[in-house]
Amino acid sequence: MSGQDDRGAIADEISGIVVGQGYESTTIGISAALEAADALIAAGYRKQPEPEITDKLVAMVRDMVDPDDCWFDHNGGCQAHGYISLQHGELCPQAEAKAWLASLAVPVGAGEQG
Numbered sequence: 001m002s003g004q005d006d007r008g009a010i011a012d013e014i015s016g017i018v019v020g021q022g023y024e025s026t027t028i029g030i031s032a033a034l035e036a037a038d039a040l041i042a043a044g045y046r047k048q049p050e051p052e053i054t055d056k057l058v059a060m061v062r063d064m065v066d067p068d069d070c071w072f073d074h075n076g077g078c079q080a081h082g083y084i085s086l087q088h089g090e091l092c093p094q095a096e097a098k099a100w101l102a103s104l105a106v107p108v109g110a111g112e113q114g
């Protein structure tokens with residue numbers, strides 16, 4: 001998502017805000033909303049993370065995920081991945097990472113090994 005897309009999306013959101021009550025209520029005009037969006041973007045606000053950041057995070061998580069399945073000890077800890085202080089019912093971070101990648105249709109274990 002580019003800065004221009006952010007500008008429009010932020011301005012749309014701002015221009016939909018109702019200010020005041022009853023007869024006095026109004027919405028923020030689009031030109032004021034665009035000015036506010038410019039100020040927010042200049043201050044570093046982003047509606048969406050930059051795609052390259054998301055891509056990098058996905059690649060990093062994919063490369064860090066262990067393809068081996070979790071195996072839990074009788075206390076609920078994952079012995080396979082060293083998360084031995086997990087309580088019963090808690091997810092191993094490795095399992096959470098795999099579920100996240102699966103939700104993005106990113107195959108696990110596809111990372112390049114250096």
Ligand SMILES: [Zn+2]
Nearest residue numbers: 070078081092
């Ligand atoms: Zn695990």
